[in-house]
Amino acid sequence: MKLPELAEQLGIRTAKLRKRAAAAGIVTTDRAGRYVELPEDAAQRLDQPIRAITTTRTLGASQGGVGWRIADSPGLPLEALGDPAFREAFTILRWQRERRLIALLRADMLRLHAHLSD
Numbered sequence: 001m002k003l004p005e006l007a008e009q010l011g012i013r014t015a016k017l018r019k020r021a022a023a024a025g026i027v028t029t030d031r032a033g034r035y036v037e038l039p040e041d042a043a044q045r046l047d048q049p050i051r052a053i054t055t056t057r058t059l060g061a062s063q064g065g066v067g068w069r070i071a072d073s074p075g076l077p078l079e080a081l082g083d084p085a086f087r088e089a090f091t092i093l094r095w096q097r098e099r100r101l102i103a104l105l106r107a108d109m110l111r112l113h114a115h116l117s118d
Contacts, residue, residue, distance in 0.1 A: 001042070002035040003028045010047055020046045025088045 001009075007017040021028045021038075024045050030036050076093065080086035
């Protein structure tokens with residue numbers, strides 16, 4: 001089933017369902033912008049508010065490899081670089097690295113500021 005069909009089945013707009021799918025880490029289109037087939041459990045996963053989807057994904061990632069993250073691995077395998085299905089996973093990893101870097105920079109700035117104000 002593709003995204004527009006699922007949106008009609010659930011009775012919500014396609015744009016809203018696309019946002020839910022992005023929050024759940026489900027790829028809905030290919031690089032050319034054409035809709036792709038959704039996973040079998042997509043209807044169940046996307047028939048909930050976006051806040052619940054985001055919370056589920058965050059808890060899954062923090063519990064050691066549930067969902068898109070591969071267990072016992074520092075990241076995704078090199079074979080996934082060319083696979084469009086892993087695009088969302090790479091984006092999420094990039095955001096996580098960016099947030100960690102920003103947190104480290106802020107901590108350093110606060111330490112520097114405290115040191116200079118003494």
